Amino acid sequence: MSYEERRIEVANAAWRVIVREGLDRTSMRAIAQELGSSTGVVTHYFRDKEELILFALEQVFENVLKDMKACTKRGQGIDRLEQMIFMALPLEVSDKADWKVWVAFLGYSIGREHLVQEHRKRYDFLRQIISQELADLQTANLIRADLDLTLEANALVALVDGIGTGIIICPEQFSAEQQQYLVRRHINALLASS
Amino acid sequence: MSYEERRIEVANAAWRVIVREGLDRTSMRAIAQELGSSTGVVTHYFRDKEELILFALEQVFENVLKDMKACTKRGQGIDRLEQMIFMALPLEVSDKADWKVWVAFLGYSIGREHLVQEHRKRYDFLRQIISQELADLQTANLIRADLDLTLEANALVALVDGIGTGIIICPEQFSAEQQQYLVRRHINALLASS
DNA sequence: ATCTCATCATAACAGTTGTTATATTTTCAT
DNA sequence: ATGAAAATATAACAACTGTTATGATGAGAT
Numbered sequence: 001m002s003y004e005e006r007r008i009e010v011a012n013a014a015w016r017v018i019v020r021e022g023l024d025r026t027s028m029r030a031i032a033q034e035l036g037s038s039t040g041v042v043t044h045y046f047r048d049k050e051e052l053i054l055f056a057l058e059q060v061f062e063n064v065l066k067d068m069k070a071c072t073k074r075g076q077g078i079d080r081l082e083q084m085i086f087m088a089l090p091l092e093v094s095d096k097a098d099w100k101v102w103v104a105f106l107g108y109s110i111g112r113e114h115l116v117q118e119h120r121k122r123y124d125f126l127r128q129i130i131s132q133e134l135a136d137l138q139t140a141n142l143i144r145a146d147l148d149l150t151l152e153a154n155a156l157v158a159l160v161d162g163i164g165t166g167i168i169i170c171p172e173q174f175s176a177e178q179q180q181y182l183v184r185r186h187i188n189a190l191l192a193s194s
Numbered sequence: 195m196s197y198e199e200r201r202i203e204v205a206n207a208a209w210r211v212i213v214r215e216g217l218d219r220t221s222m223r224a225i226a227q228e229l230g231s232s233t234g235v236v237t238h239y240f241r242d243k244e245e246l247i248l249f250a251l252e253q254v255f256e257n258v259l260k261d262m263k264a265c266t267k268r269g270q271g272i273d274r275l276e277q278m279i280f281m282a283l284p285l286e287v288s289d290k291a292d293w294k295v296w297v298a299f300l301g302y303s304i305g306r307e308h309l310v311q312e313h314r315k316r317y318d319f320l321r322q323i324i325s326q327e328l329a330d331l332q333t334a335n336l337i338r339a340d341l342d343l344t345l346e347a348n349a350l351v352a353l354v355d356g357i358g359t360g361i362i363i364c365p366e367q368f369s370a371e372q373q374q375y376l377v378r379r380h381i382n383a384l385l386a387s388s
Numbered sequence: 389a390t391c392t393c394a395t396c397a398t399a400a401c402a403g404t405t406g407t408t409a410t411a412t413t414t415t416c417a418t
Numbered sequence: 419a420t421g422a423a424a425a426t427a428t429a430a431c432a433a434c435t436g437t438t439a440t441g442a443t444g445a446g447a448t
Contacts, residue, residue, distance in 0.1 A: 003394085022305030024218035028436065038397045039436095045395095049436065100304050106359065107301010110294050111216030120363045154360070154367050155376050162356025165300065166348070169314045173348050182349050189383060200425090221405065232427045233406095239425095243406065 007045045010035060011056040018056065019097045023104040026053075054118060057105050060098045061122050064088050068129060078142055078187065081133050085183050088126070088160045090167050091176040099164045127153045134190075143190045152190060159186055201239045204229060205250040212250065213291045217298040220247075248312060251299050254292045255316050258282050262323060272336055272381065275327050279377050282320070282354045284361050285370040293358045321347045328384075337384045346384060353380055 001009075013035035017026045028049060032039040046052040067087040075083055090096045109115035131153040137143045163182070167174050174182075195203075207229035211220045222243060226233040240246040261281040269277055284290045303309035325347040331337045357376070361368050368376075 006395090018304070020305055022302065024302065025305060027434075029434085040396050040398075043437075104301045104304040106363070107298045107304075108216065108218065110212070110298040110301075110362070111214055111219060116363055123360070123363050151372055151375075154372075158356030158360045158368075158376075159353065160356070161359055162352030162354070165355055165359060166317070166352045168304070169300070169310055169317050174352075178345055178348075181345075182352075185383065189379065197424090222407085223405085234427050235425075237407075 003045075007055070008059065010042055010045050011052065011059055014052055014056045015059065015101060018053075018104055019100050023053070023108045053105070053108075057101065057118075060101050063098065065125070065129075072133075077140070078137065078191070081130075081137060082180075082184060082187060084130070084133060085156060085160060085187075086180060088164075089176075089179050089183070090164055091179060096167060096171065099168055103165055103168055123157065126157055130156050141192055144192050147190060156186070159183065197239075201249070202253065204236055204239050205246065205253055208246055208250045209253065209291075209295060212247075212298055213294050217247070217302045247299070247302075251295065251312075254295050257292065259319070259323075266327075271334070272331065272385070275324075275331060276374075276378060276381060278324070278327060279350060279354060279381075280374060282358075283370075283373050283377070284358055285373060290361060290365065293362055297359055297362055317351065320351055324350050335386055338386050341384060350380070353377065 010031070014026060014031045017030050017034050021030065028039050028042050031052070032042050035041060042052065046055065064087055068084045071080055071083040071087060074080070090099045105115075106119060109119050127150075131149050134143065134147070134149045134152055138145060138147065138149065159182070163174055163179055204225070208220060208225045211224050211228050215224065222233050222236050225246070226236050229235060236246065240249065258281055262278045265274055265277040265281060268274070284293045299309075300313060303313050321344075325343050328337065328341070328343045328346055332339060332341065332343065353376070357368055357373055
């Protein structure tokens with residue numbers, strides 16, 4: 001197994017502990033135990049705890065990013081935007097664990113400005129992708145020409161965020177169908193009236 | 195100063211530390227220092243840390259609840275619903291501190307099921323209030339009759355949640371006007387077409 | 389076979405944590 | 419003023435934290 005693969009294994013162990021125990025109870029020793037080895041392994045692959053946590057978060061983020069970008073290849077038009085948003089939602093049970101990591105990190109960032117900036121980088125990235133998608137739809141006359149695309153991208157991210165965080169607290173409140181319905185309705189409001 | 199007032203003073207000190215340092219760095223000693231006294235005071239008024247944290251969260255929650263209920267007295271119709279939602283949004287800078295506590299607690303709850311339930315209680319409460327408001331609007335024929343009110347209440351809570359958490363990471367992304375615009379647009383989609 | 393270095397294990401360090409017990413002070417009715 | 423009770427302070431406890439240093443083990447190349 002390569003160095004990078006082993007690094008990911010350690011991060012995956014950290015990911016599992018975060019989901020199960022929460023971020024502030026994810027100690028080096030707990031990660032090592034989850035990994036089935038000693039803390040020496042953890043410290044060998046990561047300079048410190050923060051580097052490890054950020055790496056684990058990056059894994060989560062890149063997973064959804066990969067799915068979203070895959071949509072760019074496949075579909076087209078409004079449907080493509082919809083599919084992209086769906087990829088970020090906790091439609092399946094397995095997605096909820098990723099959302100737990102996301103939310104845990106969000107809360108953990110309060111009072112740590114540099115972690116807020118880390119989080120912000122990823123928000124900006126998502127916004128940019130969605131904004132680009134909206135721009136394409138606008139030039140194709142599929143959505144209204146008078147839309148403030150920055151605002152609309154923000155709104156879509158907020159919608160996803162609201163659903164994602166809400167579902168952690170009340171897992172049964174949003175079925176996959178309801179999540180998709182809300183996204184569709186939101187997007188429908190943007191359509192060109194032609 | 196009464197016992198209950200002093201309790202609130204301690205909780206307020208805790209609130210300030212949470213906003214400034216984050217929840218997991220809010221130690222008993224840090225709270226005592228913020229209060230300008232010893233840890234003996236903190237432990238005297240609260241059985242343990244969790245009771246203190248939950249009490250501080252309850253203060254935050256009751257503040258917005260009070261504002262929302264005040265709307266029930268004043269306005270009427272669609273405008274009243276709008277105003278209620280506005281009360282929960284971080285429209286002013288001072289509101290953002292409360293949102294930090296809310297989000298910090300949300301993240302802190304990951305991996306602590308009983309804290310998730312605590313959070314859930316408050317979500318359910320909000321949903322119920324909004325749901326009741328929607329029901330009134332429905333019987334008054336102001337919003338569409340075919341709406342699933344539970345779903346719509348969930349959607350509104352998610353909208354508020356998405357804006358609130360997003361604004362912590364990117365404080366300049368949503369101006370007060372933009373927040374209100376998004377809420378108005380969301381609610382407009384519910385209006386009866388009469 | 390031996391040397392090298394990546395990998396892993398163990399142990400110790402200094403700090404911090406929540407909690408508890410025990411003083412000390414203040415308040416206040418009698 | 420005096421005693422009881424509330425409020426506050428201090429100190430100690432054991433457990434846990436991230437980090438670091440130091441050994442041990444392993445595999446692969448020469």
